Amino acid sequence: MNDRSDQAVREIVIVGGGTAGWMTAAALSQKLAGTDTKIRLIESAEIGTVGVGEATLPQIREFNRLLDIDEAELMARTSATIKLGIEFRDWGRAGDHYIHPFGVHGEPIGPADFHHYWIRQNAVGQAEDFGSYCLPIVAAREGRFDTPPASPVSPLQDYTYAFQFDASLYAAFLADYAGARGTKRIEGKVVAVDSDGESGFIRSVTLASGQGIEGDLFIDCSGFRGLLIEQEMETGFADWSEWLPCNRAFAVPCAISGRVGPYTRATARSAGWQWRIPLQHRIGNGHVYCNRYISDQDAVDVLMANLEGEPVADPKQLFFTTGKRNRLWNRNCVAIGLSGGFLEPLESTSIDLIQSGILNLIALFPDKHCASSDVDEYNRLMDLEYDRIRDFLMLHYVLNQRDEPFWQDMREMKWPDSLRDKIEAFKRRALVPHYDHGLFQPASWLSVFLGQNLLPESWDPRADAMGAGDLAVRLSDIRAMIASDVDRMSEHLALIEQYRATYIGGSA
Ligand SMILES: Cc1cc2nc3c(=O)[nH]c(=O)nc-3n(C[C@H](O)[C@H](O)[C@H](O)COP(=O)(O)OP(=O)(O)OC[C@H]3O[C@@H](n4cnc5c(N)ncnc54)[C@H](O)[C@@H]3O)c2cc1C
Incomplete structure (x- = not known):
């Protein structure tokens, strides 16, 4: 034996x-x-x-817990900031913006999921921006953060966060x-x-x-x-690459000028997109692009022309195949x-x-x-x-309404069946993918669907049962509760100062 x-x-x-x-x-x-x-x-x-x-995702907190890593120390030692989500600019039409948050929109107000009520109300022009019904989105916009309560008194407080380090x-x-x-x-x-x-x-x-x-x-x-x-x-x-054709990037850090918000930003450009990731001591920037639509020189020029502070290193080029x-x-x-x-x-x-x-x-x-x-x-x-990640990434590209050749081709490409089915289900009846485990649960899909202007043709009929007046009051109450919770939250940077003082002994 x-x-x-x-x-x-x-x-x-x-x-x-x-x-x-x-x-x-x-x-x-x-x-x-x-x-x-x-x-x-x-x-x-x-x-x-x-x-x-x-930039990370909230699942990294699970990794820290498994390894008994103290989050505050990790943040102090890696010059980290909090990330409550990603802001997408110009991905639908130029001028559009939305945040994909690490939390849910709204709270249960009837038998149908919250978004069905919002879609119904939006169809008659009575709803505010979908993001304003989500606590981490409002907090991100206001530059606020507090560790989520261990026992939330309302589902609105059920959010999480990640790090930018x-x-x-x-x-x-x-x-x-x-x-x-x-x-x-x-x-x-x-x-x-x-x-x-x-x-x-x-x-x-x-x-x-x-x-x-x-x-x-x-x-x-x-x-x-x-x-x-x-x-x-x-x-x-x-x-x-037929589905995710971006294949190059230039990355460059720059100095901080202005307020550092607790979120990452991804701004669509003519043949790709640009990231902005604020850390404690600098901002990480990069332009991800497809070289079939833009030259390397133009790509680096776009990046350098869109920095909010002085570059603190030379741009570095990266090559990849998805x-x-x-x-x-x-x-x-x-x-x-x-x-x-x-x-x-x-x-x-x-x-x-x-x-x-x-x-x-x-x-x-x-x-x-x-x-x-x-x-x-x-x-x-x-x-x-x-x-699953591939489908979710592609969603951002295929739902664009931009007119540059790169973006037109992204709309017209052959989508994987798994993605086409998800988009169709949302378009027809506002149904959202729900996975047993893994990344990108309904709140993520909803953010992109609605953030990029895919408005469904119909919604869960149970959402019609509530009277119009009652629904308007419920939606308005939700916004008011979020605003008052966010008002009580700390300045994001105050928390970072506190962590630095404990572990490093200085200020950011
Ligand atoms: C443009 C861009 C932006 C990104 N942004 C993000 C982001 O915001 N968030 C995110 O989660 N991920 C992001 N990523 C991905 C992230 O950078 C990587 O997943 C992460 O850094 C892990 O890289 P790695 O350790 O696999 O490889 P590497 O960092 O390349 O490390 C490879 C290691 O292997 C060693 N090595 C290689 N060859 C040999 C050899 N012959 N002998 C000995 N050692 C060797 C090297 O020295 C090095 O230590 C980004 C990637 C790119 C390209």
């Missing part, structure tokens, strides 16, 4: 020390504490990291965390990979120094190059981070995909043989995440 302990993974090798590598090392070092499993992480200062990735400080924070829990960091460039001729399992990697590093399980966090998953294992890549590996886990190699795939930065989903990759790996943690049933399940779960 086999001794089970002979089969256990004893050596984990993580190749790459960007956000993906250090998030993986931090989580595994915590989850495997007390076992004999060793974790080594190889990174190369010569190659460096992608250097962007500053300096990616290099975040990696450094996690490197300290993982190092304190036994992860060994190795500086060096991987120049060769040795795999077993029969099984195809990776046996070791070799550094430029000649040092060989053996392992049972390899995590490829090497960034876009996919050093192990692609260059060694030739897993293949599903190219999704899509994902055919298998994110192949034999004894799991690709986490950009090595696994990238769906462009709209909606800040990459760090969340890293987190899902890590948590699914922990849930299905293998022995040395990496049972194919577990590997298949991992790939199924991750494929589902990627597919």
Whole structure:
């Protein structure tokens, strides 16, 4: 009989020390504490990291909780601000703007969901802007924030938040965390990979120094190059540029001028969009575009002409192809981070995909043989995440009403059936996708549908049962309650000052 302990993974090798590598090392070092499993992480200062990735989603708070990371300390040490949502400017028609919040709109006022009542009232010109019925949206606009109450007295107070942080400080924070829990960091460039001729399992990697590093399980966090998953294992890549054609970006930080609000901004441009991510000490900016519609020079000019403060570095160009590996886990190699795939930065989903990759790996943690049933399940779960994110990202593009060639083509492209069905269901009867788990629940879809002017032809007939006068009063009460709650909230920056004073001892 086999001794089970002979089969256990004893050596984990993580190749790459960007956000993906250090998030993986931090989580595994915590989850495997007390076992004999060793974790080594190889990174190369010569190659460096992608250097962007500053906006997150609220799910990161779950990651912090699992790792017992103190949020206030994390914020202080990574120069972070709070993110209550993303403001989209000019995505429908020029001049339009809406916020996709991390919270719900309205509260239950009858048997139908809140948005059906709003749509009914809007159809007769009696509703205010949909965002004004959502607490985190109003708070974001006012620059206010308080930690959501643990026991909300009203569903209106049921919201959450994420962070906007300096990616290099975040990696450094996690490197300290993982190092304190036994992860060994190795500086060096991987120049060769040795795999077993029969099984195809990776046996070791070799550094430029000649040092060989053996392992049972390899995590490829090497960034876009996919050093192990692609260059060694030739897993293949599903190219999704036909659906998400943006393929380049320029990124540049600038000085802060004016108020730093607790939200990210994404402004549509003629062949893509521009991000604005406020941190404590600077604003991260970038222009994501498709080079079939705009030259690199024009793209960088658009970015530099639309900064709100002095640039504090030279613009950096990034190249990517949207899509994902055919298998994110192949034999004894799991690709986490950009090595696994990238769906462009709209909606800040990459760090969340890293987190899902890590948590699914922990849930299905293998022995040395990496049972194919577990590997298949991992790939199924991750494929589902990627597919759903792709549809939600595409929604922003296909619902535009702009007239530049890029935007016209985005409207006229062939949409995946899964997306077409969701749009049709909303258009006909105001039905919104509802997933059992995962990102982008109804409030997210609603924000984009309505924010980009897709008004349904009909709504839940139960919403007609309420008298017009009663409905008007209920809607007005909701706005008043939100306004009064937001009035009592703190200035967003006051909270940050407090965290800095506690952990760093200075002001932002
Ligand atoms: C334009 C743009 C904007 C983005 N914005 C966001 C955002 O707002 N929010 C978000 O969630 N995500 C965003 N992302 C994605 C985010 O940046 C990444 O998901 C995140 O930084 C993780 O990257 P990574 O660790 O996978 O790769 P990288 O940061 O590229 O790290 C790769 C690591 O592998 C190492 N390495 C590579 N080759 C070797 C070798 N041969 N030997 C040794 N080491 C090696 C490198 O040194 C480095 O340490 C954005 C991405 C882009 C391109």
